[in-house]
Structures are given as C-alpha cells and as structure tokens.
Amino acid sequence: MSDRVDRREFLKAAAGATAGMAWLASGRAPAFAQKRELTFLSWNHFVPASDEELRRQAEVFSKQAGVSVRVDTIAHLQLPAKFAAEAQAQSGHDMVISGFSHPFLYEHVLADVGEVVDELGRKYGGWYPFAAESAKTSSGWRAVPWFWISFPGTYNQAHFKAAGLEPPKTWADLLREGKILKKQGHPVGIAISHCNDAHSTYWSVAWSYGAKVLEADGKTPAINSDKTAEVIEWYKELYADAMEPEVLSWDDASNNRFILSGKGSWIHNPISPYNSALANRLPIAGDLNHHRSLAGPAGIHSAPPISGLGIWKFSKNIALAKDFIRFLYRKENFDAWIVASNAFNHPPLRSFADHPIWTQDPKLAMLPKEAEFAHPRGWPARPSDAVQRIDINFVMADMVAKAVGGLPTRRAMEWAQDQVAQAARGQLKAA
Amino acid sequence: MAVSPRVFEAARLPGAGRLARVHEWWEQEHVFGYGLILPALLLLTGLVAYPFLMAVYFSLSDYWVGSPGQFVGLANYRDILGNDVFRQTVRNSFVFTGIALTLKTVLGVWLALLLARNLRGKRLIRGAVLLPFVIPTALSTLGWWWMFDSLYSVVNWTGIRLGLLSPPGPNWLGVPAYAMAAVIAVNVWRGLPFFAITVLAGLVAIPREHYEAAEVDGAGAWSRFRYVTLPLLRPVLAVVILFSTIFTFSDFNIVYVLTRGGPVNTTHLFATLAYQVGLQGGNLGQGAAISLFLFPMLGVVVFLQLRYIRRE
Numbered sequence: 001m002s003d004r005v006d007r008r009e010f011l012k013a014a015a016g017a018t019a020g021m022a023w024l025a026s027g028r029a030p031a032f033a034q035k036r037e038l039t040f041l042s043w044n045h046f047v048p049a050s051d052e053e054l055r056r057q058a059e060v061f062s063k064q065a066g067v068s069v070r071v072d073t074i075a076h077l078q079l080p081a082k083f084a085a086e087a088q089a090q091s092g093h094d095m096v097i098s099g100f101s102h103p104f105l106y107e108h109v110l111a112d113v114g115e116v117v118d119e120l121g122r123k124y125g126g127w128y129p130f131a132a133e134s135a136k137t138s139s140g141w142r143a144v145p146w147f148w149i150s151f152p153g154t155y156n157q158a159h160f161k162a163a164g165l166e167p168p169k170t171w172a173d174l175l176r177e178g179k180i181l182k183k184q185g186h187p188v189g190i191a192i193s194h195c196n197d198a199h200s201t202y203w204s205v206a207w208s209y210g211a212k213v214l215e216a217d218g219k220t221p222a223i224n225s226d227k228t229a230e231v232i233e234w235y236k237e238l239y240a241d242a243m244e245p246e247v248l249s250w251d252d253a254s255n256n257r258f259i260l261s262g263k264g265s266w267i268h269n270p271i272s273p274y275n276s277a278l279a280n281r282l283p284i285a286g287d288l289n290h291h292r293s294l295a296g297p298a299g300i301h302s303a304p305p306i307s308g309l310g311i312w313k314f315s316k317n318i319a320l321a322k323d324f325i326r327f328l329y330r331k332e333n334f335d336a337w338i339v340a341s342n343a344f345n346h347p348p349l350r351s352f353a354d355h356p357i358w359t360q361d362p363k364l365a366m367l368p369k370e371a372e373f374a375h376p377r378g379w380p381a382r383p384s385d386a387v388q389r390i391d392i393n394f395v396m397a398d399m400v401a402k403a404v405g406g407l408p409t410r411r412a413m414e415w416a417q418d419q420v421a422q423a424a425r426g427q428l429k430a431a
Numbered sequence: 432m433a434v435s436p437r438v439f440e441a442a443r444l445p446g447a448g449r450l451a452r453v454h455e456w457w458e459q460e461h462v463f464g465y466g467l468i469l470p471a472l473l474l475l476t477g478l479v480a481y482p483f484l485m486a487v488y489f490s491l492s493d494y495w496v497g498s499p500g501q502f503v504g505l506a507n508y509r510d511i512l513g514n515d516v517f518r519q520t521v522r523n524s525f526v527f528t529g530i531a532l533t534l535k536t537v538l539g540v541w542l543a544l545l546l547a548r549n550l551r552g553k554r555l556i557r558g559a560v561l562l563p564f565v566i567p568t569a570l571s572t573l574g575w576w577w578m579f580d581s582l583y584s585v586v587n588w589t590g591i592r593l594g595l596l597s598p599p600g601p602n603w604l605g606v607p608a609y610a611m612a613a614v615i616a617v618n619v620w621r622g623l624p625f626f627a628i629t630v631l632a633g634l635v636a637i638p639r640e641h642y643e644a645a646e647v648d649g650a651g652a653w654s655r656f657r658y659v660t661l662p663l664l665r666p667v668l669a670v671v672i673l674f675s676t677i678f679t680f681s682d683f684n685i686v687y688v689l690t691r692g693g694p695v696n697t698t699h700l701f702a703t704l705a706y707q708v709g710l711q712g713g714n715l716g717q718g719a720a721i722s723l724f725l726f727p728m729l730g731v732v733v734f735l736q737l738r739y740i741r742r743e
Contacts, residue, residue, distance in 0.1 A: 080710065080711045080713075081706075081710045081711065084710050084711075084713060105713060193605070193693050193694060194690065194691040194692055194693035194694075195691070244599075245602045245605055245606070246581030246582065246599075246602055246605060247605070248602065248605030248606070248693075248694050249581050249602055249603065249604035249605030249610070249690075249693070249694065250581065250605075251691075254580075254581060254582070257580075257582055257583070258582060261582055263582070385495075385712075385713055388712065388713070389708075389712040389713070389714065392707060392708075392711045392712045393516070393707065393708070393712065394692075394693070394696075397693075398693075398695045398696060401693075401694055401695045402695055405695070415515070418515075419514075419516070422510065422513075422514060423712075425510075
C-alpha cells in the first residue's frame with residue numbers, strides 16, 4: 001500500500017466517515033443497510049450474561065423474521081428519566097422494559113398486550129397473582145410480566161453456626177438473633193437510606209405487620225397507624241442493637257459489599273451476592289445461603305422488583321414487538337435466559353418455575369415459590385404514580401431514618417402521612 | 432468571506448449579476464450586522480429562552496409526563512412551599528453555597544498566591560492544579576464516593592491509621608452534618624482550580640511598581656496583600672464569585688452521585704430535588720417550579736454583583 005492517500009481515496013474515506021458520524025448522531029441504522037428495525041430499551045442486567053443471552057435471542061429472531069432487532073441497555077436508575085423523555089416526545093424505542101408502576105403511570109401511552117398475556121398464561125400453567133397486580137390496569141394489560149427477582153434473606157451460615165443460631169423465620173427472630181450476632185462482631189444490615197433496597201424491605205416488613213401506606217383506593221393515606229408504629233419500633237431496636245449506623249448511607253450495592261466482606265451476617269437482598277461470589281470464586285460463596293421471606297403477625301409478604309415488557313402506543317411495530325415477546329417466551333428461550341442469569345430472573349409463569357436450575361442448588365431451591373408472597377409496591381393499592389412518587393421521594397426510608405435518629409415515632413409517622421398525602425394528591429390524568 | 436463581484440465578471444459566469452445584487456444587499460451595515468448576530472440569537476432562543484419559557488409554563492400547570500396539563504396558577508409553588516422537604520432544600524442550598532463559596536474564595540486566593548511564586552516546575556504545577564476541573568465531575572465524584580464508602584473508606588482508614596480518628600470513623604454519607612461536609616468538600620475540590628487560575632491571571636496583571644512603592648513606604652507582607660493585592664483583585668474576584676455562585680447553587684452531579692439527597696433530604700439541592708420530583712416522579716409542573724426557584728435568587732445575586740462590578 002502506498003503511503004500517500006490520493007484525493008479520490010481521501011474523499012471516499014471522508015464521505016464514509018461523515019456518513020458514519022451522521023448515523024451515530026441519528027442513532028439509526030445507516031440507510032444502505034436499512035430494513036425494518038425493532039428497538040428495545042432494557043436495563044443493564046446485574047448479571048451481564050443475561051443481557052448477552054437476550055441479545056443472542058434477538059439476533060436469532062431477527063434472522064427468522066427478516067428484520068433487525070436492536071437491544072439498548074441502560075442503568076436501571078436512568079430508566080425513569082428515559083421513559084419520561086420517550087413518552088413526552090412520543091418517539092424512541094418500540095419496546096421497553098417496564099418496572100415498578102410504569103404500566104399504570106404510562107397506561108395511556110402503552111399498547112394493550114392482553115392477547116399475548118392470555119395466550120402465554122394458557123400455554124404455561126397460568127400467571128402468579130402478582131402478575132395482574134403489577135401490570136393489569138383498569139383498561140387492560142399494559143405490560144407482559146417478564147421476570148421478578150425474589151427478595152429472600154441472605155445470610156452467612158458460618159456466622160450463624162458460630163453463634164449457635166438457626167436462620168430466622170420471622171422478623172422478630174431476626175431482631176433477637178441480630179442482637180447476638182452484632183455482639184459477636186457480625187451485625188445484620190437493612191438499608192435505611194435513599195436507595196431501592198430500603199423500600200423493598202420496608203414494604204415487606206410493613207405488610208408482614210399488617211401495616212399499609214395507602215388504602216386500597218390508592219388515594220387515602222394510611223401510614224399513620226398503630227401497625228406502622230410497631231414496624232418503626234422494630235426498626236429502631238434493630239438499628240440500635242443489631243445493625244451499625246452505616247445503613248443510613250447505603251446504596252443498593254452496599255449490602256452486597258457488607259456481606260461479601262465477611263463482616264455482615266444477614267442482609268435482605270436478592271441472590272446477587274451469592275452469584276457474584278460464585279462468579280469471582282470467592283471462598284465466602286460456601287458460607288452464603290438463603291432462606292424464605294420472613295413472617296410477621298400478618299403473614300409472609302414480599303415486595304420484590306417486578307419487571308414487564310411494554311410496547312409504546314406510538315410504535316410503528318406493535319405487531320412485530322408482540323411476535324418478539326412471544327419468541328422470548330418460547331420455553332427453550334425463556335429457560336436459556338434463566339440459566340444465563342444464573343437463576344436471577346424468576347419467571348412469572350407457573351410452569352417455567354419448575355426449571356431444574358433451582359432444584360440443582362439447594363441454596364436456591366425455595367426461590368421460585370417465593371412468588372406466592374410477592375406483591376407490587378403500593379399493595380393493597382394499585383402501583384399508581386402516587387406509589388411511585390412515594391418511593392421516589394424515599395418517604396418510608398426517611399420516616400424510619402428520622403425515627404432511628406431520635407424523632408418520636410408518632411411525629412415521624414405524621415411527617416410521612418403528610419408526604420404520602422401530597423404524593424397522592426396530584427394524580428396523573430389519562431390523555 | 433464574500434467573493435468580489437469582479438471575480439464573476441472576469442470569469443463571465445452566468446448569474447453573476449444576481450450574485451452581485453445579493454452581495455450588495457449583504458454588505459449593508461444593518462444586514463451584515465444582524466446577520467452576524469443571528470446564529471447566536473437562534474441558539475439563545477432555541478436553547479435558553481424557549482426551555483426557560485416552557486419551564487415557566489410547566490410550573491404554572493399540572494403538567495405530567497405524557498399527559499397534557501391544565502393551567503393551575505400558582506398551585507405548584509404553594510404546594511412546594513408547604514412541603515418541608517423543599518424548605519429543607521432551600522436551607523441546604525444556602526448552607527452548601529455559602530460554605531463552599533467562602534472556602535473556594537479563601538483557598539483560591541491562597542493557592543493563586545502560591546502559584547504566582549517563581550517555583551521550579553511552575554508550568555507543571557499550574558497544569559496539575561487544573562486537573563480536578565478537567566476530569567468529568569460524575570467520574571471524579573465516583574472516586575470520592577468510594578473514598579467515603581461506609582465499609583471501605585480510605586479517608587477513615589488513613590485517619591484511623593494516623594491516630595486522627597477513632598474507629599470506625601465518621602459515617603460520611605449517613606450523618607447529615609458529615610454528608611453536607613462531604614459534598615461541600617468535593618465541590619470545593621472541584622471548583623478551586625477555577626478560582627485559583629482566574630485569580631492568578633488577575634495577580635499577574637498587577638504592576639510590580641505598586642508593590643515596590645508599598646515596600647518603599649515600609650509595608651509588610653500582610654499590608655501589601657491587604658492594601659495592594661486585594662483591592663486590585665477585587666474586579667476579578669467579583670466576576671469569579673458571580674460565576675461560582677451560579678454553578679454552586681445549581682450543582683447536581685456531586686449530590687446525585689454521593690448521597691442522592693440523603694440522609695433524610697439533608698443534602699438535596701434545587702437541581703437534585705427537581706430531578707427527583709419532576710423527571711423521576713413524573714410531576715413536571717412541580718419539578719419546574721422547584722428549579723425555577725433558583726431563578727429569582729440567582730437573579731438578585733447577579734444584579735447585585737453586576738452593579739458592584741460596574742461601580743468598580
């Protein structure tokens with residue numbers, strides 16, 4: 001090859017580069033390769049192999065259907081803002097991962113997917129109860145429930161054994177045992193801070209004690225109650241005698257580090273620490289184990305993250321997106337995706353829950369059955385935009401933080417009641 | 432640059448007459464002048480005025496993400512003023528800006544005085560000082576976040592090893608006062624180079640004769656600083672403080688990465704609260720109202736400082 005680039009070559013290269021830049025700027029496939037494209041916005045999965053498998057399946061589907069499929073993934077904390085922007089601009093991706101209260105919050109901008117839901121339910125043994133609670137609005141299904149992530153107790157069995165303790169069965173057990181464990185230098189940990197895990201735990205504990213945040217109508221604040229007072233008192237004691245103040249500054253990954261460091265003896269979390277210990281061959285993997293969700297006087301309840309697949313109404317590929325969803329739910333595909341996620345993605349369909357991955361490892365065996373305890377946040381109210389605002393404004397975490405910081409329980413609840421009332425006042429109007 | 436009509440005449444190109452007329456029209460002072468301003472004007476209208484007016488409109492409506500809002504007057508402002516999280520945010524913003532700005536001014540002048548000395552490797556040092564300002568804030572703040580981590584805090588580890596702190600050390604991001612100290616520290620760390628380098632430029636511009644005259648009059652180091660350096664730096668300082676007030680008041684990255692407004696909303700600033708309420712919570716009307724609260728406050732600051740600068 002000659003060192004000199006002649007004028008023609010230079011022009012060609014420059015034209016190519018310009019076209020490439022224009023393509024980058026537009027975020028679309030270049031015109032010469034343009035065929036019908038389905039775009040899907042998802043999250044950066046905590047287990048990256050899960051996204052790799054998803055992209056592999058998208059590739060297979062794109063070959064079969066003669067279209068191209070683009071899967072974009074972004075950090076889960078950025079999703080709400082991205083959703084807002086796409087809904088506002090009425091343009092963006094065709095399909096989106098819908099978490100939290102999105103099917104309700106974006107009810108009028110998401111397409112009805114009832115036929116796909118019915119079809120899959122008939123084929124695969126029916127949906128767990130939380131599926132409808134989390135995706136069926138008064139105007140129909142606005143998302144196909146995709147996966148949920150169980151929120152069991154994760155504990156270090158070596159620390160429990162050293163203290164002569166069995167894993168807890170109730171929240172009261174946890175308090176009693178936590179006090180002993182902390183004295184031995186291995187406190188337990190529940191986030192009381194501005195992070196998602198703080199909510200997941202609060203909702204679970206509150207429901208187990210029969211406490212509510214909103215009445216079933218979704219409008220009447222119900223957090224100021226004797227039941228909530230019990231919950232707060234439980235938190236105060238746990239904070240003082242079984243945890244360390246660091247829980248006030250935790251983010252969603254702090255409890256993982258806490259138990260993986262060997263310091264913590266118990267956290268309320270999905271199985272991600274165990275998975276990451278296995279993946280990184282950390283010796284602590286042998287000590288980590290999981291137990292069923294804890295019970296309270298009002299039974300066992302859990303508030304795990306629940307995700308679905310939604311299709312924007314403004315999409316020009318609604319039928320194609322539905323076909324892609326059907327493809328992802330083919331047994332072989334869904335199974336492969338569960339395996340890729342190392343059992344992190346739990347199925348909302350009963351017959352998928354019999355996957356051998358859970359029975360192979362006794363530490364995971366009870367996970368899929370946790371589905372029976374699951375509710376979306378806000379329950380018994382629908383996961384409305386008001387519930388989302390209550391969570392996003394960290395009302396419960398702040399209420400508990402205020403109480404453990406010394407504010408009388410009654411006043412902390414009054415503060416929260418006022419915040420809940422404000423969150424519930426402005427309700428989204430359907431367009 | 433415009434092409435002279437003679438070129439066309441010489442080349443005998445068709446359409447040269449029309450081009451000449453366009454050229455003539457363009458050469459008129461008022462057309463040419465406005466033509467030069469136009470791109471900037473379009474940018475300002477599109478990227479500043481339009482979003483600003485939209486924000487004003489949003490703040491007066493119950494505008495939700497994806498659904499058209501109705502005019503509600505000042506209801507959003509009433510609601511946020513009635514909310515103690517917002518009132519807390521106003522307090523936080525003043526504490527944050529007040530302390531960070533004071534520290535940046537004092538340390539900035541100090542650093543500039545040091546940098547003005549003739550040291551070996553002067554250029555290298557001046558370049559290195561700029562680093563915190565150059566690294567993307569979100570990235571450097573992640574580094575700080577790790578340093579303040581509850582379990583692996585290198586700050587605490589060092590403090591404990593040096594015997595300055597008693598184990599386990601402060602819970603940096605979990606206690607209101609410490610968390611505020613942490614976000615202020617990072618803001619000062621990041622904003623200091625801007626102060627130092629700009630003040631340095633002001634320092635270098637002060638004529639040596641003033642110092643010589645002061646020395647002849649028997650002025651010591653402090654007197655020289657107090658009666659020569661400071662008065663002559665004042666215009667530069669006023670501009671730097673003006674800019675920094677705006678940047679500090681409207682800070683977002685540092686708080687969002689370090690504390691997300693916690694613990695118990697004691698580090699929320701206008702921008703982070705507006706993001707939480709408006710974009711994450713979908714309540715665009717209230718989010719806009721929160722962020723617009725910055726406007727009158729910064730307006731007053733800008734007005735006072737500009738008046739001061741003009742008087743100088």
